[in-house]
Amino acid sequence: MIEFKEITKSFTSGTVRTDVLKGLTFKVGKGEFAAIMAPSGTGKTTLLNILGCLMKASSGSYFFEGIDIETLNDDQLSDIRNKRMGFVFQTFNLLERTSALDNVLLPLIYADNYPVDAKQRATKLLESVGLKERINYKPSELSGGQQQRVAIARALINNPSIILADEPTGNLDSESSKEVMNIFKTLHGQGRTIVVVTHDINIARNARRTIFLKDGRVEKTEVIS
Amino acid sequence: MKALRVAGVSINTIFKHKMRAFLIILAIVVGIATLTVIVALTQGMNKQIMKQIQNFGPDAIVIHSGGGKIRGPSTASEANLTRKDISAIENMDGVKLVTSFQVALDMPVKRGNKFTTSWVWGVEPNWKDAWRRGASKGEFITDSDNEQLSKVCIIGQSAAKELFGDVNPIGENILIENVSFQVVGILEKRGLSPIGTDFDNLILIPFTTASRRLMNQPLYISTARVIVRDPLRVEVVAKQIKEALRESHRLAATEEDDFRLSTPGEISEMVKSTSKTLELFLWLVAVISPFVGGIVLMNIMLMAVSERKREIGLRRAVGAKKKHIVVQFLAESIMLTFSGGVIGVSMGIIIAFLIKLSGKPISITWQSFAIAFLFSTFIGLFFGIYPAKKAAALDPATAISQK
Numbered sequence: 001m002i003e004f005k006e007i008t009k010s011f012t013s014g015t016v017r018t019d020v021l022k023g024l025t026f027k028v029g030k031g032e033f034a035a036i037m038a039p040s041g042t043g044k045t046t047l048l049n050i051l052g053c054l055m056k057a058s059s060g061s062y063f064f065e066g067i068d069i070e071t072l073n074d075d076q077l078s079d080i081r082n083k084r085m086g087f088v089f090q091t092f093n094l095l096e097r098t099s100a101l102d103n104v105l106l107p108l109i110y111a112d113n114y115p116v117d118a119k120q121r122a123t124k125l126l127e128s129v130g131l132k133e134r135i136n137y138k139p140s141e142l143s144g145g146q147q148q149r150v151a152i153a154r155a156l157i158n159n160p161s162i163i164l165a166d167e168p169t170g171n172l173d174s175e176s177s178k179e180v181m182n183i184f185k186t187l188h189g190q191g192r193t194i195v196v197v198t199h200d201i202n203i204a205r206n207a208r209r210t211i212f213l214k215d216g217r218v219e220k221t222e223v224i225s
Numbered sequence: 226m227k228a229l230r231v232a233g234v235s236i237n238t239i240f241k242h243k244m245r246a247f248l249i250i251l252a253i254v255v256g257i258a259t260l261t262v263i264v265a266l267t268q269g270m271n272k273q274i275m276k277q278i279q280n281f282g283p284d285a286i287v288i289h290s291g292g293g294k295i296r297g298p299s300t301a302s303e304a305n306l307t308r309k310d311i312s313a314i315e316n317m318d319g320v321k322l323v324t325s326f327q328v329a330l331d332m333p334v335k336r337g338n339k340f341t342t343s344w345v346w347g348v349e350p351n352w353k354d355a356w357r358r359g360a361s362k363g364e365f366i367t368d369s370d371n372e373q374l375s376k377v378c379i380i381g382q383s384a385a386k387e388l389f390g391d392v393n394p395i396g397e398n399i400l401i402e403n404v405s406f407q408v409v410g411i412l413e414k415r416g417l418s419p420i421g422t423d424f425d426n427l428i429l430i431p432f433t434t435a436s437r438r439l440m441n442q443p444l445y446i447s448t449a450r451v452i453v454r455d456p457l458r459v460e461v462v463a464k465q466i467k468e469a470l471r472e473s474h475r476l477a478a479t480e481e482d483d484f485r486l487s488t489p490g491e492i493s494e495m496v497k498s499t500s501k502t503l504e505l506f507l508w509l510v511a512v513i514s515p516f517v518g519g520i521v522l523m524n525i526m527l528m529a530v531s532e533r534k535r536e537i538g539l540r541r542a543v544g545a546k547k548k549h550i551v552v553q554f555l556a557e558s559i560m561l562t563f564s565g566g567v568i569g570v571s572m573g574i575i576i577a578f579l580i581k582l583s584g585k586p587i588s589i590t591w592q593s594f595a596i597a598f599l600f601s602t603f604i605g606l607f608f609g610i611y612p613a614k615k616a617a618a619l620d621p622a623t624a625i626s627q628k
Contacts, residue, residue: 045626054542054622075546082544093539093625097241109230110544154543 001162001193002028002051007060008216009046020046022216023060028195030161033188035207036197043216044197048166051195052085053077065161082110086155090167092147094139094154100126101135104153111158118157125153129183145176152183162193169203181206231549235556245529246561249522253565253604254572256515257597261573262580263511264593267504269586274500277417278493280424282357284321284456286463287487288314288449288470301327301347301435304445305474305483311449313469319462321454324348324355325446327435334388334428335400341387344427345401347435355450363395363410370431374438378406381427382414399428404439406430456489463488515600518565519608526558526612530619537616538624550617551610558609559602566601570594 009021020043028034038044049055050062053069062069065084072080081087086107094103104122108114115121126135129149139147148168155163165184169177184194185206196207204210205224212219239246281287289299290306304327315323327347334343346352350368353359360379370377378399385394394408406428415424436442453462463486470484530537537550545553574589581587 049622052542054625055620075548078541078544078546081542087542089625093535093542095536095539098237106540107543109234110227110540110546110549112227114226114230158544 001030001032001065002026002195003061003063005061005063007050007057007062009043009050009055010058020216021050021057024213024216024218025060026211026218026221028162028193031188031191031193032209033184033194033207034196035204035210036195036213037201037204037210038197038199038213040199042213044199044213045166047213048164048195048197052087052164053080078110082107083158084161086158086160086163088148088151088155088163088165088168090170092139092144092151092171094147094150096139099136099138100131100142100150100153103139103150104157106154107158122153122157125156126150129153130179143176144172145179148172148176148180149183152180152187156187162195163187165194165196167198167200168196169198169200177203227549228552231545231552232556234553235560238553238557239560242529245525249525249561250565250568252518252521253515253562253601254518254569256518256604257566257569257601258573258576259514260511260600261570261593261597262576263507264596265573265577265587265589266580266585267507268588268590268592269581270500270504272588273417273586274496277496278489280415280417281487281489281492282452283489284453284459285355285489286451286453286459286466288451288466289485289487290445290447290483292482292485298328298330298344299447299485300329301440301442301445301447304442304447306446306449306470307444307473308446310470310473311446313473314449314451314466317462317465317469319453319455319458319465321452322351322355323449323451324351325432325449326352327432327440327442328447329435329440332401332428332439334384336388336397339388341384341426343381343384344422345435345439346427346429347432347440348429349432352429352450355452358413358415360410361413363408365410366429366431371433374434375431376404376406376434376438377409377431379410379412379429380408381412381425383423383425384428385411387426401428401430402439459488460490515604518562519604522558522562522604523608523612526554526609527615530554530612530616533616534619534624534627537619538621538627541619541621542625547617551613554613554616555606555609558613559605562601562605562609563598566598569601570597573597 004024004026007021007024008019010017010019024047036044036047046055050057056070064080095106101119101122104125105118108118123135126132129152131146131149134142134146142150169180172180181203184196188194196203198204208224210222212221288306291299291303311323311325314320326349329345331342332345334341348366349371350366353365359365365379380394388394388399389397394411397408398405399408412427412429417423430439451466453459467482467486471482474483476483540550577587577589
């Protein structure tokens with residue numbers, strides 16, 4: 001599903017060039033639950049931005065479901081994000097003053113066809129993450145864990161091929177973290193592909209495979225059988 | 226359909242940011258209300274001007290004694306038109322009728338202890354046909370009045386009000402320059418002349434009485450009004466009159482005219498050029514006001530883009546294309562300016578009505594609505610496009626990581 005070949009990413013500020021990713025090569029297969037583990041400040045978010053087609057690599061090639069991402073234009077990348085990817089962010093990124101239900105429906109606004117059963121689908125997803133009683137609550141009325149569950153429901157509304165999560169438990173207490181990771185496990189059990197980027201080994205251990213990064217390169221890969 | 230869904234986002238955003246929406250709408254309301262009032266005012270002015278030109282008559286030519294440029298009517302003291310001149314014009318091809326009159330401006334008029342100044346014209350009976358204006362009450366000047374040098378007068382309604390108030394003036398006497406005249410009729414109302422003079426502050430007396438008893442001008446005529454048969458030929462007849470008068474007054478080719486001709490075209494040009502400067506100034510104010518509203522809109526929308534970077538980043542992350550972000554922000558701007566336009570036009574109409582009540586010329590037509598609505602939408606587009614494009618140009622990865 002995901003094939004990274006010698007991906008590099010550099011940022012230039014004035015005359016100073018910083019190489020964040022220095023030739024990453026790895027694959028993530030369909031239906032896999034993978035964690036990408038790296039210490040803070042070593043380019044995890046940059047990697048997730050490239051994986052999520054929010055940013056292009058400086059060099060190397062990235063194939064997603066057989067499509068060469070580097071050749072796509074901005075509109076085509078938007079289509080890929082809308083139809084095939086679901087995002088879960090550390091800071092939840094929910095729209096303020098907007099109900100949980102409307103937050104979940106957000107990606108459908110940009111879908112080619114708005115499903116007639118969109119509201120039922122969103123309600124069902126919120127029920128599946130345990131927020132049946134909270135569908136009309138606004139983010140400010142929900143706890144951190146509940147907000148992240150809304151974000152997961154939003155990531156699932158378009159029935160994406162992959163869920164990309166960037167430090168999904170970074171802003172949660174241990175109990176909420178556990179609940180969120182259990183949801184990911186359930187989703188994986190249903191056959192979904194999940195990639196979680198984290199600096200926390202305990203979170204990474206929830207995945208079936210962990211890719212360790214060091215100095216912008218893959219250091220090692222561990223598979224949990 | 227997708228565009229409608231994106232526009233729906235704009236409506237939600239407007240309701241979620243009520244204070245911001247209120248400030249933008251307020252700025253547009255002020256601008257559009259100003260525009261509406263000014264459009265109504267200039268249209269009212271133009272209508273009044275057209276009415277004044279109509280008052281002059283589309284088939285009329287006025288011949289004034291003395292040369293120079295257009296001003297008020299020539300007075301008896303500068304009269305140089307002869308009976309021979311008038312007869313020659315009467316016999317011209319295309320001329321329907323000619324009436325001669327003597328003019329005195331601002332003559333002192335008294336009745337008891339009431340005093341005013343009025344235009345006093347010495348007229349012939351066919352004056353009423355030439356001006357299409359007779360007596361609304363009582364009688365007009367007759368041939369016999371002219372033959373007998375009668376001391377009778379027809380009084381205009383402004384002069385009548387000034388001297389008589391609510392009393393019926395017919396049968397009463399007034400003093401014009403200490404000569405007593407009996408009021409035999411009241412003149413039909415006419416309003417303002419093309420140059421803005423009150424045509425109802427006028428007193429008509431017999432031509433002969435004016436020439437011999439009041440204005441001391443027995444030989445010459447100060448002014449004449451010619452009515453042509455075909456209004457389309459009014460300029461052609463005016464040219465013939467000019468040539469005939471130059472010949473009869475024995476003017477050499479190098480000499481200027483010693484008379485002036487006023488035609489509807491000339492009057493229209495003169496009135497329009499007078500009102501042009503005022504109209505230009507009003508339009509300038511009318512256009513500037515909504516533009517100020519537009520600048521306020523752009524400022525607030527730019528601030529909104531800055532505040533909503535994270536939201537824009539999120540929308541891009543979940544699949545919004547650049548054009549969707551442009552549509553969302555532009556729709557927001559247009560909805561706000563259009564709402565401001567609707568409220569502004571309504572307020573403008575109320576203000577215009579209030580101004581109308583004070584007697585100012587105001588004309589409210591569908592053009593006022595159309596201009597205001599089009600202008601408000603244009604402002605939403607023009608001043609909303611830059612913030613919208615700025616929002617769309619944000620890098621999604623950077624925008625979503627904004628605090």
